[in-house]
Amino acid sequence: MKYTIDPQTLRDIPDEYEAWTQIGVAARMLGELDLAERALSKAFELRPSTAARLRLAHVLQWQGRFSEAHAEFAKCAETGEIPDFVHQHWGKCYFDEGRYAEALEHFRAALALREGGDPALVESTRIAITAAAARCS
Template structure:
């Protein structure tokens, strides 16, 4: 199977992935078998690949497999795959993989380690003068802070993410942050 075919399969998963309003807006899946089938296809493709992977493809595989395991709730293989992706990556790839690894650590209940990864992503954005992923880093850091009941800091992160997302003009990202701000109002009583 070609990598393009595997990428197309990821698009079919969106209808099975949702944000759980009852669990701090964590990503969950409505059909774990569908996600497991895609994970298995990705893992099988890695084993069957005859040529050495280009680094970009290898990062895509590790990042995708780790992210899908996290959504499925299997944090150990998620952390392993995403740690490998962070180790191999640099630049924007490293920033996105730090955010994904932070999420996996958060799902594993390792909130301080997760915050460390989100802060590293924020620092990398500043060093590279790259705000393209900064809103994601703030959004995910905010969700982590929310889970450990650091409501004021979480609100601050969501507001920074919102400012950046309004500048981007991406309505789906703005909506995602607005849901987080609405959640924080209900959960933490902030206005």
């Protein structure tokens, strides 16, 4: 985590955005969704960005608040930033909702943007496509 040292107290002063983001992501992964929502909302407040909004939308999705999550994913898509991540995570929202054909569309769009890029991201998208396609049949 990024931090500076206060020259008067010699205590660590964290980069607040990064700290709230790390807390929020860890809380989401641990299933502490209320904490995740509070932390990621604070991170978004400190530094509004597509990535911050995407993380918050992901928590809303995990909370089963699909309408709110879709609204946030739509706002992310409007920016045109990190479109592969937007499609990948929006697809996961549709997947969790049981809307597999729509999930598959987003996963395929993510793959088209990721082809030839980071192999781990490509593989993640291929796994998502396989899972969604299996449920579409």
